Amino acid sequence: MNRLPLLLLSLLTAACQSQPDRPTEPAVPAASSVPTAPKRDTASLVAPSGSPPTLALADNAVQLVNAKTGSTTTIPLGRPFEPLVRTITNVLGEPPARVGVNGECGAGPLKMATWANGLTLAFREQDRGDASPGREWQFAGWSLNPGRGAGRAPATMAGVGLGTTRAEVESAYVIKVVKSSLGYEFSTASGLYGLLDGAGPQARVSALWSGTSCVFR
Structure with missing residues (x-):
């Protein structure tokens, strides 16, 4: 009987039994696959195509508002100036007609971006509120x-906007x-706040605003 295979089998068995058990280490993901904190950039809300x-x-x-699906993304107060203005510029298809700081508002200095269609976004200087030190203009x-x-x-x-009648506003909101x-x-x-150009049901909306504004009474 050939004893060579039995000798090789014995050596392999001994070698395996001499290896100490090792705890399984968790896999470390590659640097490119490690998730990062989301950036506060509202430009990402606008799809690059379509x-x-x-x-x-x-x-x-x-x-x-997605015109095809009706899905809605809300951008609340507190967003930083640059990414929000970039987002609205992408949506409206044009940059603001004017950007500047009004230091005479009752709420304190406000940085304002105004588009040709009459929309103005107001920003107040606040602490960043995250790991980055310093202050920034926030929506x-x-x-x-x-x-x-x-x-x-x-x-x-x-559907309430400039030119909407008081009767139409009252059919949509309790005012x-x-x-x-x-x-x-x-x-x-x-x-939600606004002005009417008269008192009757056919009076029309001449201005709208919400949040901090620079309205002089």
């Missing part, structure tokens, strides 16, 4: 007034109307 979403106004926010509110360009002015998801130094001023409990 039609851009439409812009809608909301209480203390603006919204991006604080919006206002809508008659524009000087041909671009279509945005409206709320309920309170008061006579102020600005004229006939209306408001909702959720934080």
Whole structure:
């Protein structure tokens, strides 16, 4: 009987039994696959291909609405200036007509970006509130007034915008109307404000705003 195979089998068995057991170590992902914290860049909300979403106004926010699916992305207050202005520029197809700081607002200095269609985004300087030290201009509110360009002015998801009648506003929202130094001023409990050019049901909306604004009474 050939004993060579038995000798080789014995040596291999001894070698395997001499190896100490090792605990299984977790796999370390490659650097490129390690997830990173999401950046606060609202430009990523606009798809690079296809039609851009439409812009809608909301209480203390603006919204991006997919015209095909109706899905809505809400951009709340607190977003930084540059990425938000870049996003709205992409949606509207043009940059702001004016950008500047108004130091005479009752709420304190506000940095404002105004588009030709009459939309203004207001930003207040605040602490970053994250790991990055320092301060930045953060989204604080919006206002809508008659524009000087041909671009279509945005409206709320309920269709309330410049030129909407008081009757139409009241069919979409519960509003309170008061006579102020600005004229006939209306408001909702959720934080939408506006002006009417008269008191009757056919009076039309002449301005809208929400959040921090630079309204002088």
